Amino acid sequence: MINVRLKFTKGSEVKYISHLDLMRTFMRVVRRAEVPIAYSGGFNPHPEMSFGAPLSLGVISLAEYVDINLAQEVPLSELVDKLNQYMPMGIKVLGAIKLPEKFKSAMALITHAKYSIKAYIDDADTKELKEKLNSFINQEQILAQKKQPKKNFQIKEVDIRPMILEMNFDGCQDGICIFSCLLHSGSKANLKPEMLMQAFSDYVGLNFNRTTITREEVFVEQDGKLIDLLQYRD
Amino acid sequence: MINDNIKEFIYEDILPKVEKPGRYVGNEWNSVHKSLEGIDIRFAFCFPDVYEVGMSHLGIKILYHLLNDQKDIYCERVFTPWPDMEKEMRENNVKLFALESRDYIDSFDFIGFTLQYEMSYTNIINMLDLAGVPVRAQDRKEGQPFVIAGGPCAYNPEPLAGVIDLFALGEGEELLLEIMETYKTWKASGKSRQEFLRMAAGIKGVYVPSLYHVEYNEDNTISKVTPLYEDVPKKVKKRVVKSLENSYFPDKIIVPYIEVVHDRIMLEIFRGCTRGCRFCQAGMVYRPIREREIDELVEIADKLLASSGYEEISLSSLSTSDYSRLQELVEKLMSKYESKRVALSLPSLRIDSFSLKLIEEVQKVRKSGLTFAPEAGTQRLRDVINKGVTEEDLIKSVGDAFETGYNSIKLYFMIGLPTETLEDVQGIADLACKVLDRYFEVPKERRPKGLNVNVAASSFVPKAFTPFQWEPQDRPETLVEKQKQLRAALKKKQVKVNWHEPYVSYMEAVFARGDRRVNEVLIKAWELGCKFDGWDEHFKFDKWMEAFEQCGVDPEFYAYRRRDLDETLPWDHIDVGITKKFLKSEYKKSLKAELTRDCRTVCTGCGINLLEEGGVCK
Numbered sequence: 001m002i003n004v005r006l007k008f009t010k011g012s013e014v015k016y017i018s019h020l021d022l023m024r025t026f027m028r029v030v031r032r033a034e035v036p037i038a039y040s041g042g043f044n045p046h047p048e049m050s051f052g053a054p055l056s057l058g059v060i061s062l063a064e065y066v067d068i069n070l071a072q073e074v075p076l077s078e079l080v081d082k083l084n085q086y087m088p089m090g091i092k093v094l095g096a097i098k099l100p101e102k103f104k105s106a107m108a109l110i111t112h113a114k115y116s117i118k119a120y121i122d123d124a125d126t127k128e129l130k131e132k133l134n135s136f137i138n139q140e141q142i143l144a145q146k147k148q149p150k151k152n153f154q155i156k157e158v159d160i161r162p163m164i165l166e167m168n169f170d171g172c173q174d175g176i177c178i179f180s181c182l183l184h185s186g187s188k189a190n191l192k193p194e195m196l197m198q199a200f201s202d203y204v205g206l207n208f209n210r211t212t213i214t215r216e217e218v219f220v221e222q223d224g225k226l227i228d229l230l231q232y233r234d
Numbered sequence: 235m236i237n238d239n240i241k242e243f244i245y246e247d248i249l250p251k252v253e254k255p256g257r258y259v260g261n262e263w264n265s266v267h268k269s270l271e272g273i274d275i276r277f278a279f280c281f282p283d284v285y286e287v288g289m290s291h292l293g294i295k296i297l298y299h300l301l302n303d304q305k306d307i308y309c310e311r312v313f314t315p316w317p318d319m320e321k322e323m324r325e326n327n328v329k330l331f332a333l334e335s336r337d338y339i340d341s342f343d344f345i346g347f348t349l350q351y352e353m354s355y356t357n358i359i360n361m362l363d364l365a366g367v368p369v370r371a372q373d374r375k376e377g378q379p380f381v382i383a384g385g386p387c388a389y390n391p392e393p394l395a396g397v398i399d400l401f402a403l404g405e406g407e408e409l410l411l412e413i414m415e416t417y418k419t420w421k422a423s424g425k426s427r428q429e430f431l432r433m434a435a436g437i438k439g440v441y442v443p444s445l446y447h448v449e450y451n452e453d454n455t456i457s458k459v460t461p462l463y464e465d466v467p468k469k470v471k472k473r474v475v476k477s478l479e480n481s482y483f484p485d486k487i488i489v490p491y492i493e494v495v496h497d498r499i500m501l502e503i504f505r506g507c508t509r510g511c512r513f514c515q516a517g518m519v520y521r522p523i524r525e526r527e528i529d530e531l532v533e534i535a536d537k538l539l540a541s542s543g544y545e546e547i548s549l550s551s552l553s554t555s556d557y558s559r560l561q562e563l564v565e566k567l568m569s570k571y572e573s574k575r576v577a578l579s580l581p582s583l584r585i586d587s588f589s590l591k592l593i594e595e596v597q598k599v600r601k602s603g604l605t606f607a608p609e610a611g612t613q614r615l616r617d618v619i620n621k622g623v624t625e626e627d628l629i630k631s632v633g634d635a636f637e638t639g640y641n642s643i644k645l646y647f648m649i650g651l652p653t654e655t656l657e658d659v660q661g662i663a664d665l666a667c668k669v670l671d672r673y674f675e676v677p678k679e680r681r682p683k684g685l686n687v688n689v690a691a692s693s694f695v696p697k698a699f700t701p702f703q704w705e706p707q708d709r710p711e712t713l714v715e716k717q718k719q720l721r722a723a724l725k726k727k728q729v730k731v732n733w734h735e736p737y738v739s740y741m742e743a744v745f746a747r748g749d750r751r752v753n754e755v756l757i758k759a760w761e762l763g764c765k766f767d768g769w770d771e772h773f774k775f776d777k778w779m780e781a782f783e784q785c786g787v788d789p790e791f792y793a794y795r796r797r798d799l800d801e802t803l804p805w806d807h808i809d810v811g812i813t814k815k816f817l818k819s820e821y822k823k824s825l826k827a828e829l830t831r832d833c834r835t836v837c838t839g840c841g842i843n844l845l846e847e848g849g850v851c852k
């Protein structure tokens with residue numbers, strides 16, 4: 001068995017496609033491209049693919065990962081070209097690495113994610129926003145409301161402060177204010193950027209007309225350093 | 235006209251607020267995007283239901299690519315926005331837009347609707363209104379789109395006569411392109427809107443309702459329908475494609491992102507049906523039977539699999555097991571695609587020709603449930619409806635299925651069929667119980683675990699162009715009684731019983747055989763908030779009753795009245811090829827429970843062979 005990790009983008013054209021839809025799309029791309037994917041055994045065999053951290057509906061990403069299992073060796077550059085030829089608009093494979101026989105899945109590895117956020121604010125006061133962000137981030141505790149899908153969407157208050165590693169404000173232009181942040185992301189601790197922005201907009205008492213979020217990169221923490229998933233080695 | 239700011243507003247600000255935004259995004263693999271340069275005709279192909287339903291429909295996929303294969307035509311798709319989306323659109327003054335370009339469709343040349351079921355009619359009116367196009371044909375002005383409709387419900391076009399500018403009757407592959415040609419000629423001529431409709435009425439298969447005058451008798455039945463001009467045909471004949479050989483089939487189909495109802499390749503193996511079930515409109519109006527050759531089917535399947543990446547093919551037709559070389563076709567497809575893990579599914583297997591060998595072949599890649607349609611519970615009633623199958627056929631077929639490891643069986647029945655008695659309803663329960671018994675006859679070690687029998691009992695709706703077109707429908711109270719009886723008789727843990735909402739079936743019966751006077755009722759019901767009537771959660775019976783009341787139209791006249799055999803029916807000026815004489819004789823035979831055999835071997839004289847010069851039936 002040959003294990004390969006792919007990095008790909010999920011652009012604006014496909015940002016409303018759910019995680020499940022994306023998985024189905026990949027399955028069909030692989031079939032169109034005639035990539036020799038391995039199939040699981042069992043009654044209803046399915047292609048062996050495992051995706052990294054799911055994105056929320058509406059979020060764009062420059063760094064999605066999927067691990068696939070090939071039944072046959074294919075040169076990586078050929079694999080990437082072939083897949084891209086059959087990808088729908090908005091999805092593009094950026095790179096691939098070969099994984100060892102035994103490996104930790106992308107899903108299990110991811111610990112952090114970096115986002116850039118565009119918030120549309122009428123008559124934004126840059127100076128004030130900067131100060132507000134500072135005081136927001138300097139709180140001991142930031143309580144945010146979290147819906148619990150498994151508990152009938154009951155709302156729970158959680159402290160999100162420990163999950164924010166960085167949050168920066170990079171200025172406004174034509175009513176669009178740019179933020180960037182580095183957050184915990186993964187199975188242990190996970191903060192969704194839209195939840196952070198909601199908490200921030202509540203804090204500053206501003207309504208954002210529109211927020212567009214881009215996941216810039218996801219990382220795995222190794223020896224205190226953040227490494228991206230194509231560089232990471234066990 | 236729409237501008238880019240509005241498009242961005244829809245995409246960035248409206249879509250995040252609605253459920254399943256993927257319904258409105260487009261950009262799916264194999265969707266067609268064209269630049270507007272050199273485009274003469276913009277066509278909005280509308281399916282009056284939500285995306286997931288519309289994208290499961292084969293016809294729209296064929297015609298979409300057919301039109302787009304023409305250099306100067308740009309065909310785009312439109313589905314009904316779900317009520318949450320509609321609310322956002324109306325609140326923000328956003329009009330109905332096409333999926334591909336996201337342009338508003340009120341500037342298109344054509345807005346086309348496919349009529350698959352009557353309960354989608356209010357969605358048509360709603361979509362026109364959302365598009366900013368007058369809902370009544372008579373209010374449309376020069377420069378506004380022409381509203382065209384086709385599909386099986388168009389054979390009784392009258393309930394929509396005031397909404398649709400022109401109907402395309404029968405198979406669209408050739409007809410639609412002829413209409414487009416005529417349109418181009420008209421557009422170049424600079425003549426009036428009315429002139430185009432006159433020109434179009436000259437094309438075989440086109441029905442322009444505004445060119446006909448309807449007169450009524452004192453008892454509210456129709457006295458006569460007359461064309462307004464001499465050159466307008468008295469009777470409009472449906473179109474058929476003479477042979478499927480080399481007839482258009484796209485080599486690619488759109489692959490939706492979000493999950494749709496039928497998310498697979500649909501391979502049309504033949505059209506028409508020779509069985510002659512008396513309740514079935516499709517079995518009559520889709521005649522004559524025409525098969526596609528095996529080699530051509532394999533070639534089409536090859537192309538579609540390669541271009542779509544789908545993992546399943548379903549063989550589509552009315553009565554799949556009637557394909558003359560089905561075993562050979564299935565073996566060919568499986569030997570080719572088994573290693574590629576393509577699953578095959580066969581909907582609508584007939585009970586009397588169920589073949590174990592075939593099923594074993596099909597289930598190599600993936601096993602799904604099996605569906606059988608005995609339609610009625612007793613032999614007498616099955617003979618009345620000319621469903622020539624027996625209890626032995628069914629028990630043998632399910633027995634074979636259990637022995638091969640199937641544990642999930644779906645049984646289709648109808649309640650409220652003509653001449654039905656409580657005994658016939660009990661017969662449904664008895665038959666289901668015999669299926670259970672047959673399961674327990676299989677030795678425990680050999681039978682699959684977890685038996686699951688699904689009994690679907692839909693309410694019978696008499697349709698135009700069937701031998702039952704003269705028959706009254708059962709009243710909802712009667713249907714509810716029968717459903718209760720069935721439920722009581724089938725209290726078993728392995729059996730699940732499903733049915734249709736009988737009040738929906740009542741409305742369906744009105745519009746299936748309605749005339750022009752129900753047109754205003756549709757518009758009124760829509761004004762009162764009716765839409766998505768095929769979805770139980772949106773169906774508002776009281777609003778419908780209010781609409782009938784306000785329009786002074788009696789729904790019972792259409793649903794519960796036994797028509798006289800000599801009455802002029804609202805669809806008598808439409809010719810689907812099946813003669814009224816044949817339908818009458820079938821009706822009389824049904825009342826005596828006399829069978830008419832499958833006309834595959836010997837012609838039984840339905841008349842379709844006379845529709846086309848030279849004939850189409852062998």
Ligand code: SF4
Pocket residue numbers: 508521522523833834836837838839840841842843851
């Ligand atoms: S013309 Fe004869 S053979 Fe052809 S469909 Fe009708 S009954 Fe059957």
